[in-house]
Amino acid sequence: xxxxxxLIPPGTPSVxxxxxxxxxxxxxxxxxxxxxxxxxxxxxxxxxxxxLRGRGGAGYxxxxxxxxxxxxxxxxxxxxxGEEGEPGSVKDRWLLRARPHLVLDGxxxxxxxxxxxxxxxxxxxxxxxxxxxxxxxxxxxxxxxxVVDTPHTYVAGEESAVVRRINGGPALPTAKPPRPxxxxxxxxxxxxxxxxxLARIALIAAQPDHRRRTARATLVTxxxxxxxxxxxEVPYGCTLRTLARAQGTPEPxxxxxxxxxxxxxxxxxxxxxxxxxxxxxxxxxxGCGAIRFLAPDECPVSLASAAVAHxxxxxxxxxxxxxxxxxxxxxxxxxxxxxxxxxxxxxRLERWSTALPGRGACGLxxxxxxxxxxLLRAFPDLVRxxxxxxxxxxxxxxxxxxxxxxxxxxxxxxxxxxxxxxxx
Numbered sequence: 001x002x003x004x005x006x007l008i009p010p011g012t013p014s015v016x017x018x019x020x021x022x023x024x025x026x027x028x029x030x031x032x033x034x035x036x037x038x039x040x041x042x043x044x045x046x047x048x049x050x051x052l053r054g055r056g057g058a059g060y061x062x063x064x065x066x067x068x069x070x071x072x073x074x075x076x077x078x079x080x081x082g083e084e085g086e087p088g089s090v091k092d093r094w095l096l097r098a099r100p101h102l103v104l105d106g107x108x109x110x111x112x113x114x115x116x117x118x119x120x121x122x123x124x125x126x127x128x129x130x131x132x133x134x135x136x137x138x139x140x141x142x143x144x145x146x147v148v149d150t151p152h153t154y155v156a157g158e159e160s161a162v163v164r165r166i167n168g169g170p171a172l173p174t175a176k177p178p179r180p181x182x183x184x185x186x187x188x189x190x191x192x193x194x195x196x197x198l199a200r201i202a203l204i205a206a207q208p209d210h211r212r213r214t215a216r217a218t219l220v221t222x223x224x225x226x227x228x229x230x231x232x233e234v235p236y237g238c239t240l241r242t243l244a245r246a247q248g249t250p251e252p253x254x255x256x257x258x259x260x261x262x263x264x265x266x267x268x269x270x271x272x273x274x275x276x277x278x279x280x281x282x283x284x285x286x287g288c289g290a291i292r293f294l295a296p297d298e299c300p301v302s303l304a305s306a307a308v309a310h311x312x313x314x315x316x317x318x319x320x321x322x323x324x325x326x327x328x329x330x331x332x333x334x335x336x337x338x339x340x341x342x343x344x345x346x347x348r349l350e351r352w353s354t355a356l357p358g359r360g361a362c363g364l365x366x367x368x369x370x371x372x373x374x375l376l377r378a379f380p381d382l383v384r385x386x387x388x389x390x391x392x393x394x395x396x397x398x399x400x401x402x403x404x405x406x407x408x409x410x411x412x413x414x415x416x417x418x419x420x421x422x423x424x
Contacts, residue, residue: 316361
């Protein structure tokens with residue numbers, strides 16, 4: 001048992017499953033209790049209510065989304081969103097590759113709750129798409145279901161971009177309203193749910209008495225700090241410092257939280273509990289569960305520069321304010337790393353960090369502005385020191401590729417690259 005293993009209470013239903021190093025086929029999933037109807041749709045919704053939050057990034061209450069779609073009109077649609085545009089996250093790709101039936105089971109449960117007549121699985125990972133198609137062929141779904149492929153981009157997983165792509169357009173966000181729950185795929189009310197959210201719905205349906213422990217465990221992708229990436233299932237309440245030690249970074253200098261949406265935190269915040277409300281109160285976020293730790297000798301200014309450069313490059317280029325805003329933030333933070341910062345730069349960054357959020361069609365601009373603002377708050381002395389000259393760690397070229405994480409290597413609760421097992 002590893003340090004990560006010991007964090008999960010015994011008996012807690014696991015999204016990772018009993019054998020996370022082997023791709024699960026239909027027979028194995030059914031033998032383990034999958035597709036079992038322990039409770040009806042109405043009771044399942046009641047069990048989810050007040051316990052389960054979405055795992056796609058925003059953390060919105062799942063029951064509220066299900067009810068909104070159910071009540072919005074006839075012939076709803078449900079979508080399993082596995083696009084995973086965050087470069088630091090691997091959980092959705094892993095789930096689709098290794099436990100496709102768990103995701104499909106959750107999608108069917110969501111359809112029962114909402115009254116949906118059609119489902120879609122939305123992916124940008126080729127291996128994940130192949131595994132889902134094989135799973136659909138292994139067991140005929142209760143719900144007619146199609147797999148929709150999309151090019152991998154940062155904004156392709158935003159819910160209105162998902163709907164637009166399934167409707168035959170580009171995977172780019174649209175103006176709101178209407179939101180997908182009001183008018184989505186084919187004009188019908190549409191639930192766009194993260195694949196981990198659906199997986200947890202399936203677990204709660206099969207083992208409703210464990211609903212609270214199921215809802216209060218989450219997948220996290222841990223990276224950085226000079227250690228190997230790690231996918232793990234952990235409970236809310238464990239500290240970030242505990243996760244860093246389990247991942248192999250015993251004394252991190254801070255972390256980049258929530259993929260690119262939680263911003264940077266300093267070492268003083270590493271004793272925060274992994275809980276959405278606790279992290280939000282501290283000005284950060286769990287987001288998609290991606291946490292990148294800073295090694296003791298790593299410069300947070302350089303990491304912030306890589307993050308905002310990635311966001312600027314991934315802009316959908318539909319909103320003038322997004323193109324200009326992300327570009328300005330990128331250039332300003334980049335100037336701190338290359339020694340070209342001027343005296344007014346910090347004032348501009350501070351202004352942009354509060355004025356830009358909420359002005360784009362999606363959250364990409366918010367992420368860029370938030371990353372800059374968090375850098376100023378978490379490392380003020382270090383940032384000011386960069387006004388005079390960049391540090392040695394910033395001398396290397398900014399590489400946005402350092403943010404990407406491959407699907408890691410697997411163990412019991414901490415996961416490596418899934419090995420595909422042939423159908424039995």
